[in-house]
Amino acid sequence: EAQVTQNPRYLITVTGKKLTVTCSQNMNHEYMSWYRQDPGLGLRQIYYSMNVEVTDKGDVPEGYKVSRKEKRNFPLILESPSPNQTSLYFCASSGHSSADYGYTFGSGTRLTVV
């Protein structure tokens, strides 16, 4: 089944403790992206990647890191999480051709930083 898989689904952590949210896609997609969703704000893009080793900032990149060493994986790293990073996070991927444009989303990771 074609899908984007995020882990974990739920995570509670403490301020300052480094964490990684993994994301993997099995559709051989070139584009991948991370979004955060907060009530009343919709989805805001954190980072996106056009291909292996090519990443760019979205609208809210502060406090986050990403890497794209392999085409299928795009982990999101919070080096020193803070309470304002409590949110629902989505990973997404998309193909490169115009017929494939349009992100396919994972099921989400609900992060709570205390």
Next chain:
Amino acid sequence: AQSVTQLDSQVPVFEEAPVELRCNYSSSVSVYLFWYVQYPNQGLQLLLKYLSGSTLVKGINGFEAEFNKSQTSFHLRKPSVHISDTAEYFCAVSDRGDSWGKLQFGAGTQVVVTP
């Protein structure tokens, strides 16, 4: 950078009635446009997209949207809604070309369908 305005935060509608969700974007340059749906406690699902060609786009679940370049709008419609259409709907826009991946979302419109 693009920005997206969804003019209604919540739209109550009766079952079998029509619904229209309004979306306006900021730039008049060439764009790609999308509508997504999010059911409770789920991820986002692509409803439809406009990349080029006909300005009337048909999507899944009986939804359609019309691209209006002069008004920079991409409103979503369904002629007759079901209870199962209760969800949050997001409009999204990006520039054409390789930077399309920088996809901007609106704040969402919550649709509540009642019998």
